[in-house]
Structure formats: C-alpha cells, structure tokens
Amino acid sequence: VCLAAALAASGCAQLLGQGRDTSGPGERARDYLRAQPYTSVLVELDYVDGSAPEDRAVSLLQSRLNQATGKAIEVVKTGGVAGMGAGHRYTLGEVVDLEGKFRGQSTGGTQAVLYVLYVDGGFERDTNEAKTLAAAYRGSSVVLFKGSIREASCTSNCLNLPVGNTKPPIAEVEESVVVHEAGHILGLVNNGIPMQSPHEDTDPDHGRHHSSDQGSVMYWAVETSVVGSILGQTPPDDFDANDKADLQAARA
Ligand SMILES: [Zn+2]
Numbered sequence: 001v002c003l004a005a006a007l008a009a010s011g012c013a014q015l016l017g018q019g020r021d022t023s024g025p026g027e028r029a030r031d032y033l034r035a036q037p038y039t040s041v042l043v044e045l046d047y048v049d050g051s052a053p054e055d056r057a058v059s060l061l062q063s064r065l066n067q068a069t070g071k072a073i074e075v076v077k078t079g080g081v082a083g084m085g086a087g088h089r090y091t092l093g094e095v096v097d098l099e100g101k102f103r104g105q106s107t108g109g110t111q112a113v114l115y116v117l118y119v120d121g122g123f124e125r126d127t128n129e130a131k132t133l134a135a136a137y138r139g140s141s142v143v144l145f146k147g148s149i150r151e152a153s154c155t156s157n158c159l160n161l162p163v164g165n166t167k168p169p170i171a172e173v174e175e176s177v178v179v180h181e182a183g184h185i186l187g188l189v190n191n192g193i194p195m196q197s198p199h200e201d202t203d204p205d206h207g208r209h210h211s212s213d214q215g216s217v218m219y220w221a222v223e224t225s226v227v228g229s230i231l232g233q234t235p236p237d238d239f240d241a242n243d244k245a246d247l248q249a250a251r252a
Pocket of ligand 1: 001184209210220223
C-alpha cells in the first residue's frame with residue numbers, strides 16, 4: 001500500500017510538516033538508487049518487543065536492497081517501541097507518532113536511511129476479509145503489522161497443514177512483504193521511477209503501483225492477508241525482469 005494520498009487526507013501531512021520529511025513513498029527513490037550523493041544505505045529497523053522481524057526477512061531485505069542499489073546495506077535493529085497490543089488497529093497518525101518518537105537516523109551526509117517499523121497489531125483499514133500486512137507511508141518509511149502477518153501465516157507445523165490450508169510459513173510471508181514495501185520506496189511500480197515497459201496492474205481493486213505479474217514481489221496480493229490463498233505457500237520474494245529494468249534505468 002502506498003499511502004501518500006492517505007497522509008494528506010488524514011491530516012498527517014500537517015503533522016509531518018513540522019520539520020519532518022513530508023515526501024511520499026517513491027519520491028525519494030533516487031536517494032537510494034543513484035550512485036551519488038548517498039553511497040551507502042542504513043536500514044533502521046525498530047520493533048515492538050515480541051514483534052521482532054524474522055531473521056530471514058532481514059537478511060533478504062538486505063540482499064535485495066544491495067542488488068537493487070549496488071550499495072552496501074547496513075541494518076541496525078532495536079526493540080523497545082511502545083506498542084498498543086496485538087489486537088490494536090493502528091491509525092496512520094499513530095504510526096507516524098511512533099516514528100517521531102523512536103526513529104533516530106535520517107538521510108544525510110553520504111548515507112540514505114530506510115526506516116522500517118514493526119508494530120504488534122493491524123491497520124485501521126483492515127476488514128474481516130482482507131488485512132493490510134504492511135504499508136509504505138513516506139519517502140523513507142515503511143510499517144509492518146506483525147499481528148496481521150501472524151494471522152496470514154502458518155507459525156508452526158507448516159508441513160502438516162490440514163487440507164485446504166494454504167497459509168505460508170511466517171518467514172515466507174515476511175520476506176515477501178518487506179521486500180515489497182522496499183520496492184515501493186525504490187519507486188516501484190510507476191511510483192516515482194519511470195516504467196521501461198508497461199507492467200503496472202491497472203485493476204482498481206488491487207491498489208496502485210503494483211505489478212501485473214503474479215511472479216513479481218510487487219504483485220498486489222503480497223501485502224494482504226489473502227497472500228496464501230492467492231499465491232500459495234511460497235509467495236514471490238524478488239523483483240521480476242520488468243521491475244529490475246526500471247530500477248537499473250533509475251540508477252543511471
Ligand atoms: Zn503494495
């Protein structure tokens with residue numbers, strides 16, 4: 001989900017205007033992709049205790065960012081974010097407030113920073129049918145809703161699921177969704193960097209800035225709780241050839 005419009009609509013834009021980064025997702029893509037002025041990337045990853053990221057998701061994010069940008073990627077992980085409980089549905093304003101309180105690093109000098117926040121609950125827009133697993137909400141910020149990621153995943157005994165249960169293991173879901181949100185920050189799809197050939201999903205039910213390719217990590221279902229029922233137990237966790245062509249062109 002790309003929430004630039006939502007920010008403005010909810011009044012967060014004003015909140016953000018007080019000396020903070022007001023850019024929308026994708027607007028800072030070139031900070032990460034261009035060789036200059038930022039020669040390295042720091043991922044600041046803050047989490048509510050008990051909702052830490054899966055190690056595999058952190059490793060994959062690091063490697064996908066390295067492949068996309070050609071830069072060294074450093075990750076710093078810190079717990080202690082004041083969460084509101086696994087049953088809480090966070091508003092965008094609450095997410096922005098948490099970032100304001102807990103984010104320590106911003107882009108500057110020779111380093112671009114990506115802020116990744118893990119909270120324990122879900123999102124205000126969630127319905128019983130579909131929950132948002134994560135969202136890119138500013139030019140350098142994404143949030144993951146670990147409570148909803150858990151619900152969309154198999155957390156134990158994943159090889160012995162009852163017939164008809166297609167929930168992927170939690171590490172699979174999280175690898176895919178964290179790379180997907182990073183993709184929005186990097187300008188995909190048609191979200192700040194130009195498409196080299198048309199590959200944006202034009203179905204209005206699928207949200208904006210997604211790939212039409214079910215084999216791309218930028219496919220819309222990756223960031224929703226229906227991920228398993230649509231994409232099965234191993235959702236895509238890499239950019240496809242069209243995504244990669246866009247990223248490569250934007251680096252030049
Ligand atoms: Zn998305």
